[in-house]
Amino acid sequence: MTIAPDTPTPRSPEERIARSVLDARPEHSADSPLSVHAMTVAYHRKPVLWDVDFDAPPSSLITIVGPNGAGKSTFIKACLGLVARASGRVEFWGRPYEEVRARIGYVPQRESVDWDFPVSALDVVAMGRYRRIGWFRRVSRAHKRAAMECLDRVGMSALAHRQISQLSGGQQQRVFLARALAQESDLYFMDEPFAGVDAATERAIVEVLRTLREEGKCVICVHHDLETAREYFDHAVLLNMRVVASGPVDDVLTHENLHRTYGGRLTLLAEASEAVARAARGEGS
Amino acid sequence: MSLIFSMGTQTHDAGFWSQLMEILTFRAGYNTTTVVAGTTLLGIAAGVVGVFAMLRKRALVCDALSHATLPGICIAFLVSDALLGDAKSLPLLLVGAAATGVIGVLCIQAIVRLTRLREDAAIGIVLSVFFGMGMVLLGIVPEIADTPAGGINHFIYGQTAAMRRADAILMGVIALGSVGGAAVALKEFSLVSFDEGFARSIGWRVGLIDLLMMALVVAVTVAGLQAVGLLLVVAMLIVPPAAARFWSERMATVVILSGLIGGLSGFMGSAISAMVADAPAGAVIVLTAGAFFTLSMVAAPRRGVVAAGVRRARLRLQIATDHVLESITEVERGERDPRDARRPGILLLLVLRIRRLVEGPGSRLVLSELGRRRGARVHRNHRLWEQYLISYADVAPSHVDWSVDKVEHVLAGHLVEELEYALIARGVPITADGAHP
Numbered sequence: 001m002t003i004a005p006d007t008p009t010p011r012s013p014e015e016r017i018a019r020s021v022l023d024a025r026p027e028h029s030a031d032s033p034l035s036v037h038a039m040t041v042a043y044h045r046k047p048v049l050w051d052v053d054f055d056a057p058p059s060s061l062i063t064i065v066g067p068n069g070a071g072k073s074t075f076i077k078a079c080l081g082l083v084a085r086a087s088g089r090v091e092f093w094g095r096p097y098e099e100v101r102a103r104i105g106y107v108p109q110r111e112s113v114d115w116d117f118p119v120s121a122l123d124v125v126a127m128g129r130y131r132r133i134g135w136f137r138r139v140s141r142a143h144k145r146a147a148m149e150c151l152d153r154v155g156m157s158a159l160a161h162r163q164i165s166q167l168s169g170g171q172q173q174r175v176f177l178a179r180a181l182a183q184e185s186d187l188y189f190m191d192e193p194f195a196g197v198d199a200a201t202e203r204a205i206v207e208v209l210r211t212l213r214e215e216g217k218c219v220i221c222v223h224h225d226l227e228t229a230r231e232y233f234d235h236a237v238l239l240n241m242r243v244v245a246s247g248p249v250d251d252v253l254t255h256e257n258l259h260r261t262y263g264g265r266l267t268l269l270a271e272a273s274e275a276v277a278r279a280a281r282g283e284g285s
Numbered sequence: 286m287s288l289i290f291s292m293g294t295q296t297h298d299a300g301f302w303s304q305l306m307e308i309l310t311f312r313a314g315y316n317t318t319t320v321v322a323g324t325t326l327l328g329i330a331a332g333v334v335g336v337f338a339m340l341r342k343r344a345l346v347c348d349a350l351s352h353a354t355l356p357g358i359c360i361a362f363l364v365s366d367a368l369l370g371d372a373k374s375l376p377l378l379l380v381g382a383a384a385t386g387v388i389g390v391l392c393i394q395a396i397v398r399l400t401r402l403r404e405d406a407a408i409g410i411v412l413s414v415f416f417g418m419g420m421v422l423l424g425i426v427p428e429i430a431d432t433p434a435g436g437i438n439h440f441i442y443g444q445t446a447a448m449r450r451a452d453a454i455l456m457g458v459i460a461l462g463s464v465g466g467a468a469v470a471l472k473e474f475s476l477v478s479f480d481e482g483f484a485r486s487i488g489w490r491v492g493l494i495d496l497l498m499m500a501l502v503v504a505v506t507v508a509g510l511q512a513v514g515l516l517l518v519v520a521m522l523i524v525p526p527a528a529a530r531f532w533s534e535r536m537a538t539v540v541i542l543s544g545l546i547g548g549l550s551g552f553m554g555s556a557i558s559a560m561v562a563d564a565p566a567g568a569v570i571v572l573t574a575g576a577f578f579t580l581s582m583v584a585a586p587r588r589g590v591v592a593a594g595v596r597r598a599r600l601r602l603q604i605a606t607d608h609v610l611e612s613i614t615e616v617e618r619g620e621r622d623p624r625d626a627r628r629p630g631i632l633l634l635l636v637l638r639i640r641r642l643v644e645g646p647g648s649r650l651v652l653s654e655l656g657r658r659r660g661a662r663v664h665r666n667h668r669l670w671e672q673y674l675i676s677y678a679d680v681a682p683s684h685v686d687w688s689v690d691k692v693e694h695v696l697a698g699h700l701v702e703e704l705e706y707a708l709i710a711r712g713v714p715i716t717a718d719g720a721h722p
Contacts, residue, residue, distance in 0.1 A: 044401065080486050098488070106486040117340065117479045118536050127476055131487040136469050163534035183487075199703075 030094035031058050033187040033218040034079065039088030041071070041078045048074045050242045052088070056187075057235060059216045061209055063223045063249070066239035067262050072222040073109065075239060076189045080106060092187065102131060105185035107176050109192050115165045121175045122160040125151050128182025150181040153211075154204050170201030177208060188212065190221040194228070206232055226253060301560060308556040317559055320445055323453035324551035324570055327509050330460040331521035332529070332547020333467045334501045336540050339526040340478040341498065345405070346390060348519040349412040351506050353389025354382035355419025355515060358440050359426055366430040373436060375452075375511075382440070383507045389415045390499065443514030443567030445555055452511065459508045466501050467540050474498055475536050513567035520571040521547060528578040531585035550574035605633050607663045610642060613652055614660035669704045676711050 034056040041049040049071040056062055064072045077083045079090050081097055092100045105128070125147040126139050133143060151157045154174040164172060173193055180188055193205055209232065212219055223229050229236060229249060236252040238244040240261045245252045307313040308321060338347050361381025365374045389411045396407035423437055439447060467474070476484045477494045484491050502522065509518040529543035554570030561569070583590050609629045615621035629637060629650075637643045642656035652660055 077482075082482050082485055101486075101488045104486070106483060108480065108482050112482060113480045114342075118530065118534050118539050119475065119479065120535070123475075123536070124479075127480070127483065130472065130476060130489075133472075135473060135489075137472075139472065179483075 032056055033058055033093060034220065035091045035094070036079065037089040037091075039078060039090060040086045041074055041083060042086045043074075043083075047086075048241065049078065052239075052243050054237060054243060054246060056218055056220060058218055059213060060218055060234045061213050061232065062218070062220045062235040062237065063229045063233040064220065064237045064239055065223055065226060065229055065253070065261075066244075070240045070261075072239055073191050076106075076191055076220070076222060080104070080189060103186040105180040105183035105188040107180045107188065107190040107193055110169065110173050110176060110195065112191075115167075115172055117164065120161050120163055121151060121156060121167065121171075121178075122147055124164060124175050125160075125178045125182050128179040131183070147178070147182050150178040151175070153181055154178045154208060155200075168198065170197040173197050174201055174204055177205060181208070186217050188217065188219045188221075190219060192222050192224065194223060194225065226258070229253065305556060305560055308559050309552070313559070316446075319450055319453045320448045320559070320566070321552060321555045323448045323456045324445060324512055324555040324566065325548050326453065326456035326460040326551070327505070327512055328521060328525070328547035328549070328551025328570070328574075329544045330456070330463040330547075331505045331509060331518075332525035332543040332545070332550075333460075333463045333540055334498075334505050335522035335524075335526040335547070336529070336543045337467070337474045337478060337498050338502055338522055339530075340475075341495075343498075343502070344519070344523045345408045346393060347502055347506065347522045349393060349408045349415070350386045350390050350503065351510070351515045351518045352412045352419075353415035354386040354507065354510060355416055355441070356422055357381035357383070357385030358437055358510075359419055359422035360385070362426055362437055363430055378440075379507050379510070382510055383503055385415065386503055386506065387499075439514075440510045441514055441516060442565060443510070443512055443517065445512045445558070445566030445570075448512060456508055456512075459504050463501055463505065464544065466497065470494070470497065471537060471540065513570060517567050517571050520574060521550075524571070524574040524578050525550065528574070528581040531581040531588045546574065546577045550577060602633075602636065605629070606637065606640075606642065607659075609633065609637065609650075610652065610656055610660035611663045611667065613643075613650055614657070614664050617652070666701060669701065669708065672708055673704050676708070 032055045034054070036052055036054040039049060039052045040047060052075065064075060066072050074083060078085050079097075090097065092104065097104070122144070126144060128150065129139065129143040129147060133139060148157060148160060151160050154177050156171060156174050156178060159167060159171060164175065167175065173195075177190075177193060180190070194202060197205070209219055209221070213234075221233065223233070230253055233249055235247065236249045237246040238252055238257055238261045244261045245257045304313070308317055311318045311321065313321075335347075338344055358378050358381055361378045362373065364381070365377045392411045392415075393404065393407045396402055396410065397404050402410075426437065473489070473494050477489070477491050477498075481491055484494075505522065506515075506518055509521055512518075513521055525547035526539070526543040528546050529539050532542055533539050550573040551570055554573035555566050557573070558564045558566035558569035581589070586592050609627050612621065612627040616623050616626050634643075637650075637656070640655075641653050642659065643650050644653040644656075645651035
């Protein structure tokens with residue numbers, strides 16, 4: 001478990017250059033699917049992530065937890081180059097993103113798209129094949145079959161030809177997951193896949209995550225339910241603008257660390273999650 | 286407008302309809318045929334390209350783009366006047382139009398990127414400022430160039446009748462380019478419009494695809510300036526796609542339908558305007574597209590307003606039926622005072638009788654076997670849901686009923702099973718007629 005120091009954001013270009021020289025640390029191992037060095041991200045000069053360092057252990061399910069506005073989504077987007085980094089370096093298996101794109105899959109937040117778009121569930125999953133298909137080429141039958149298999153893995157093959165607005169929120173989330181599976185990647189970034197989904201979808205997603213781990217793949221998943229985080233994931237990154245702690249879930253999600261991340265709100269939160277856990281135990285007997 | 290529409294030699298006593306038929310079958314003389322063919326092709330191009338503008342949420346950007354063409358037209362007019370004297374070069378004017386149009390769009394992007402203003406504000410600013418700039422230039426052009434700037438007015442309001450063979454050919458080329466572009470890059474345009482972030486994450490250069498889409502929009506807009514005018518050309522890009530969207534849930538079908546609706550609007554609109562003296566063709570074309578939109582909005586199956594209304598009415602009827610059946614069930618079981626029983630209106634009573642849910646003569650309501658079963662099911666679901674709210678959602682028992690009323694009617698079979706499962710897990714006994722705490 002590592003505890004990050006409190007570092008101010010570099011402001012001027014000079015400072016940034018100076019920092020990037022300082023950041024020239026030794027190369028991380030090529031085994032790590034994701035190595036983040038001193039990454040800082042700012043929106044409109046307001047820092048969202050400060051000096052984040054992180055190394056993902058291979059073949060593991062990693063969760064990023066933290067309060068609202070902690071920069072969890074930004075962390076994923078900055079790794080994928082979807083938002084600009086003010087400074088820092090991100091490497092995948094020791095190489096820059098551009099070289100290993102084909103090995104990285106992405107599940108954006110469900111709310112980030114317009115679900116009234118005139119496409120079917122299968123069409124969306126086929127998008128996961130677009131990188132292989134290339135520009136200006138049709139989606140072949142083989143790719144459609146592959147997409148269909150991915151829909152099947154999330155239990156959605158019966159709804160393949162439904163227009164996506166006619167799916168429930170959980171089903172839409174499963175379509176997004178199937179699209180990522182269609183990418184056949186080795187490392188997956190998932191932004192709140194469990195947000196607002198039904199029990200069946202939650203089970204389906206957990207099932208898929210475990211299969212991915214068995215296949216030796218790595219999943220980095222933004223999640224906000226501390227209780228299930230312990231159950232579903234191996235490693236946790238506790239994020240609140242900077243990395244408060246990272247490591248095996250049971251080491252990271254301690255009362256002390258959670259208190260550091262969530263501040264005063266934790267007492268209530270901890271009580272609530274304890275209450276839920278108690279209720280769950282009482283329910284079983 | 287001294288229209289060149291030569292209804293000509295063959296129609297001395299022809300009525301309105303036979304004249305219209307002649308125009309629509311391209312037998313109404315060379316000029317009319319040119320205009321009708323040109324606007325049809327423009328309509329097809331705008332319809333196809335507009336789908337992507339709409340789905341990329343760029344409809345209003347197109348409006349700003351068309352308004353921002355005016356200063357460019359005026360500047361090009363001055364340049365053309367200085368270089369070529371009286372002869373105004375149409376290609377030069379169109380290049381000028383495209384130039385400031387694109388600058389306008391870039392300004393919108395710059396404002397959004399550099400400030401905290403939202404896109405709608407940026408669009409409003411660019412649209413009005415560029416158009417204002419154009420109006421000022423329009424005022425001073427005659428003084429500088431020493432010639433009347435009358436021709437420029439045509440770009441504001443459109444002068445379809447002035448369309449020449451070369452213009453119609455230009456429309457044809459642009460229509461071909463739009464249809465070809467859509468056919469080749471449907472997959473690319475769709476993904477970028479649907480999920481830009483994902484497109485970026487797989488390494489696609491979204492900017493390049495956007496540029497291609499924007500180039501098609503600019504081509505259609507500039508080509509449409511003369512025909513429909515810069516005030517209305519945006520309608521050709523927005524109305525047909527919006528109409529087409531009502532009829533299909535599939536991207537390719539929407540694109541084809543939109544092209545058809547756009548083409549038909551251009552075709553019929555220009556033909557109708559040829560029949561009605563002094564009706565500006567651009568406006569008639571837009572109104573025709575508007576008619577297609579209205580028809581689609583009202584009558585389309587599934588997405589249309591009527592279809593949605595019918596669905597809502599059905600649900601209301603189902604709920605009302607459920608309430609009455611539940612009420613009678615409760616009275617029969619002695620759980621409800623007969624004086625509190627729900628009384629169906631005449632219409633609902635009729636429906637209940639037609640569906641054989643109640644039987645027996647007179648006004649006294651007796652459940653049929655069918656009605657009894659349905660009443661029992663609704664009653665049970667109601668109780669299950671009520672109990673669930675009390676034991677899981679911590680809703681106070683006194684507040685349960687009003688939130689229960691809607692849900693119990695839409696509970697599908699598997700949801701009822703899950704409810705039962707959850708309640709059993711809580712130790713709430715489940716009986717044939719519901720759950721009891």
